[in-house]
Amino acid sequence: MATNFDNYFKSAFTVDNVIFGFDEGDLKVLLIKRGEEPHIGEWALPGYFVKTEEDLDAAAKRVLSELTGLTNVYLEQVHAFGSVNRHAFGRVITVSYFSLIKIDNYIIQPSSIALQAQWHTVNDLQHLAFDHDTILESCLQRLKWLVKTRPVGFELLPPKFTLTELQHLYEAILRSPLDKRNFRKKILSMNLLVDCDETQEGVAHRPAKLYKFDRKRYNKLVEQGFNFELKETPIKKKTSAELSN
Amino acid sequence: MATNFDNYFKSAFTVDNVIFGFDEGDLKVLLIKRGEEPHIGEWALPGYFVKTEEDLDAAAKRVLSELTGLTNVYLEQVHAFGSVNRHAFGRVITVSYFSLIKIDNYIIQPSSIALQAQWHTVNDLQHLAFDHDTILESCLQRLKWLVKTRPVGFELLPPKFTLTELQHLYEAILRSPLDKRNFRKKILSMNLLVDCDETQEGVAHRPAKLYKFDRKRYNKLVEQGFNFELKETPIKKKTSAELSN
DNA sequence: TTGGTTAGTGCATTTTTTACACTAATTACC
DNA sequence: GGTAATTAGTGTAAAAAATGCACTAACCAA
Numbered sequence: 098m099a100t101n102f103d104n105y106f107k108s109a110f111t112v113d114n115v116i117f118g119f120d121e122g123d124l125k126v127l128l129i130k131r132g133e134e135p136h137i138g139e140w141a142l143p144g145y146f147v148k149t150e151e152d153l154d155a156a157a158k159r160v161l162s163e164l165t166g167l168t169n170v171y172l173e174q175v176h177a178f179g180s181v182n183r184h185a186f187g188r189v190i191t192v193s194y195f196s197l198i199k200i201d202n203y204i205i206q207p208s209s210i211a212l213q214a215q216w217h218t219v220n221d222l223q224h225l226a227f228d229h230d231t232i233l234e235s236c237l238q239r240l241k242w243l244v245k246t247r248p249v250g251f252e253l254l255p256p257k258f259t260l261t262e263l264q265h266l267y268e269a270i271l272r273s274p275l276d277k278r279n280f281r282k283k284i285l286s287m288n289l290l291v292d293c294d295e296t297q298e299g300v301a302h303r304p305a306k307l308y309k310f311d312r313k314r315y316n317k318l319v320e321q322g323f324n325f326e327l328k329e330t331p332i333k334k335k336t337s338a339e340l341s342n
Numbered sequence: 343m344a345t346n347f348d349n350y351f352k353s354a355f356t357v358d359n360v361i362f363g364f365d366e367g368d369l370k371v372l373l374i375k376r377g378e379e380p381h382i383g384e385w386a387l388p389g390y391f392v393k394t395e396e397d398l399d400a401a402a403k404r405v406l407s408e409l410t411g412l413t414n415v416y417l418e419q420v421h422a423f424g425s426v427n428r429h430a431f432g433r434v435i436t437v438s439y440f441s442l443i444k445i446d447n448y449i450i451q452p453s454s455i456a457l458q459a460q461w462h463t464v465n466d467l468q469h470l471a472f473d474h475d476t477i478l479e480s481c482l483q484r485l486k487w488l489v490k491t492r493p494v495g496f497e498l499l500p501p502k503f504t505l506t507e508l509q510h511l512y513e514a515i516l517r518s519p520l521d522k523r524n525f526r527k528k529i530l531s532m533n534l535l536v537d538c539d540e541t542q543e544g545v546a547h548r549p550a551k552l553y554k555f556d557r558k559r560y561n562k563l564v565e566q567g568f569n570f571e572l573k574e575t576p577i578k579k580k581t582s583a584e585l586s587n
Numbered sequence: 588t589t590g591g592t593t594a595g596t597g598c599a600t601t602t603t604t605t606a607c608a609c610t611a612a613t614t615a616c617c
Numbered sequence: 618g619g620t621a622a623t624t625a626g627t628g629t630a631a632a633a634a635a636t637g638c639a640c641t642a643a644c645c646a647a
Contacts, residue, residue, distance in 0.1 A: 105354040105391040106432050109347075110424070146350040149433045153424025177422040177437045179355070179398025187351050188394045190435070192422045261594075278596070279636070296643095302592040303643035506625075523627070524605070541612095547623040548612035 108188040112157040113144030113229065114172065115193060115236035116165075117219075118200040119253040124219045124269045125200065126233065129164055130212040135185040136226035142233065143214065144191060157194040165214040166206030172196045175239050176232075183228055191227075195236040197252035244270045247325050248289055251310035257293055259305035260284070267327075283327060289315055353433040357402040358389030358474065359417065360438060360481035361410075362464075363445040364498040369464045369514045370445065371478065374409055375457040380430040381471035387478065388459065389436060402439040410459040411451030417441050420484050421477075428473055436472075440481040442497035489515045492570050493534055496555035502538055504550035505529070512572075528572060534560055 116127040128140045143164040147156040154172070162168045172194040179190040200216065207214040219237070224230060243249050250266045264280050284290065290308040297304035318325070361372040373385045388409040392401040399417070407413045417439040424435040445461065452459040464482070469475060488494050495511045509525050529535065535553040542549040563570070 102354075102391070102431055105394070107351055107394055108353055108355060108392075109350040110353060110355075110435055146347070147353075147424070149350070149352055150426060152426055153422060153435060156424075174422060177398060177419060179392070179401075179437070181395060181397055186347055190355055190398060190437075192424070192435075259594085276637075277594090278638085281595080283635090297594095300593080301645045303594045303645095305594055504625085521606075522625090523607085526626080527628095528604095542625095545624080546614040548614095548625045550625055 108190065109184075109186075110147040110153070110156075111144050111184075111189055111191040112147055112153065112160055113142040113191050113193045113232055114157060114161045115142055115175070115195040115233055116161070116167070116170070117195065117197050117236075117240060117253065118216055119266050119269065120200050120216065122265050122269065124266075125216040126219050126222075127165060127167075127205070127214060128217050128225070129207060129214045131226060132212040138212075139226040140217070140223065141226035142193075142229045153192060154194075157192075164207065167198070167203050170196050170198055170203075176235050178228060178232060180228070191232070193232045193236060195239060197240075197249055199253060199255055201255055240270055241272075245327055248284075248287065248310075248315070248327070251289075254310075257295065257307040257309050259297060259307060261305060263308075287318075287325065289318075353435065354429075354431075355392040355398070355401075356389050356429075356434055356436040357392055357398065357405055358387040358436050358438045358477055359402060359406045360387055360420070360440040360478055361406070361412070361415070362440065362442050362481075362485060362498065363461055364511050364514065365445050365461065367510050367514065369511075370461040371464050371467075372410060372412075372450070372459060373462050373470070374452060374459045376471060377457040383457075384471040385462070385468065386471035387438075387474045398437060399439075402437075408453050411453075412443070412448050415441050415443055415448075421480050423473060423477060425473070436477070438477045438481060440484060442485075442494055444498060444500055446500055485515055486517075490572055493529075493532065493555075493560070493572070496534075499555075502540065502552040502554050504542060504552060506550055508553075532563075532570065534563075 114127075118125040118127065127143060129143045131137050131139055131141050143161055145160040145164065147153060147160075151159070154174070157172045157174075158168075158170070161170060161172070173196065175193045175195050177190055177192045181188065183189055183191065205214045205216075219233075222233075225233065240249075244267060250263055250270075253266055254262060260281055263284065264275055264277065267280070268275055289311050291311050293307040293309055295307045297307065359372075363370040363372065372388060374388045376382050376384055376386050388406055390405040390409065392398060392405075396404070399419070402417050402419075403413075403415070406415060406417070418441065420438045420440050422435055422437045426433065428434055428436065450459045450461075464478075467478075470478065485494075489512060495508055495515075498511055499507060505526055506522075508529065509520055509522065512525070513520055534556050536556050538552040538554055540552045542552065
């Protein structure tokens with residue numbers, strides 16, 4: 098084994114952020130149009146180099162803020178991508194982060210190195226720069242898992258929302274339809290929603306009730322180890338007995 | 343933002359492997375006694391620098407092999423740890439990997455930079471070098487999650503095992519007791535075990551039947567999207583209604 | 588006032604989970 | 618050879634959760 102450690106200190110890290118939003122019934126992801134080589138002019142996840150004197154998690158926040166103007170976003174690490182030839186400039190390992198935000202709450206202001214920052218519909222994407230297709234896909238998997246484990250849907254919706262909007266969000270993430278009555282029963286039984294005593298306005302049909310998410314209660318339940326699991330209801334699953342042959 | 347990218351190429355990566363085993367009813371982890379600075383003489387996870395010309399996943403395998411003699415071990419990435427002052431020699435980000443192995447199948451041969459490589463009972467550990475306590479803890483969480491999702495128990499047991507051994511393994515990972523009848527019912531209903539038509543020998547009580555894991559069937563079920571979820575049975579969970587006040 | 592549209596609601600059946608205690612097979616020891 | 622010690626192995630009833638399904642309610646527009 099090498100005794101000269103200096104040889105190892107010749108690599109770089111980047112962070113790449115996968116920021117999900119939800120609008121008009123579609124799951125969206127925030128992308129930038131790169132204004133720098135390599136991959137100049139291509140759409141990419143908002144990411145950049147980590148400085149040697151900053152923590153990884155802090156770098157993810159800073160980079161997101163510098164490229165898109167978004168601040169105070171909760172970011173969660175997903176995976177490190179470390180193939181040798183990911184990057185034209187040398188050995189670069191990237192660590193991906195993901196987040197869920199309410200699109201309306203944030204104004205996006207691309208910086209100099211990002212020509213544009215824009216929401217894109219996930220189902221309708223072109224090829225992205227670097228290996229960002231792979232990175233995005235792994236975050237989509239994470240989101241799919243997360244939505245079955247925690248009531249993350251609320252993070253993506255405006256403060257007041259209808260049950261139908263919430264259901265559509267779940268359907269977009271899980272990519273499968275849910276039964277209306279069963280969905281409502283399960284969500285309401287968690288006691289996480291507060292009835293706002295308001296209804297939708299300006300719709301050409303019966304207006305729906307508006308609800309908001311009770312974060313206090315959510316925190317309390319988390320503390321008590323409550324299991325938020327929400328199973329899919331749509332496709333009937335086969336039992337192991339039926340699969341035996 | 344910097345235009346001189348060279349400034350970013352001054353960091354190093356390491357990989358740290360958390361190898362779990364199971365023996366005598368206890369969950370074990372493989373540690374090395376470090377033979378190099380920093381932290382010379384301390385117990386640590388088997389990890390080392392990633393070469394600039396090798397893939398991250400490949401590095402994890404190589405390092406494990408060089409430090410402990412273990413080869414052909416399946417490794418799964420867990421998390422990247424990137425605080426600034428983790429390492430005395432400079433900026434080092436480590437990516438942790440974990441694996442489950444059958445202790446009997448592998449002969450451990452420490453290399454020159456590892457003074458020793460040894461199995462340690464997880465519940466009975468001293469402080470580890472670097473931030474390896476944190477890294478180990480995150481892998482324990484991952485294992486706890488994994489065991490509820492996939493029948494990973496089989497990875498840790500010898501080819502032929504009894505249902506009681508399997509149950510004890512689950513209890514060690516979940517850190518809570520399980521009901522014998524319910525555990526057996528659920529495990530057997532997955533149809534993943536094959537009765538070996540043999541019984542234990544040399545025990546001073548009724549000998550238990552030996553089973554083996556049917557990997558073919560497992561692969562088939564995975565392919566069909568079968569849900570292996572195994573819930574804990576022990577502590578009665580409160581419903582959301584009971585938690586309402 | 589009628590048609591179009593989405594909101595909102597209940598119940599019966601099936602499946603899964605849970606709680607629980609005795610008999611069976613073997614060895615060790617007297 | 619008998620008995621004590623030890624772990625293996627088994628079933629059922631009750632409770633909880635999941636599932637499948639179809640009609641009425643409220644609003645707007647034409």
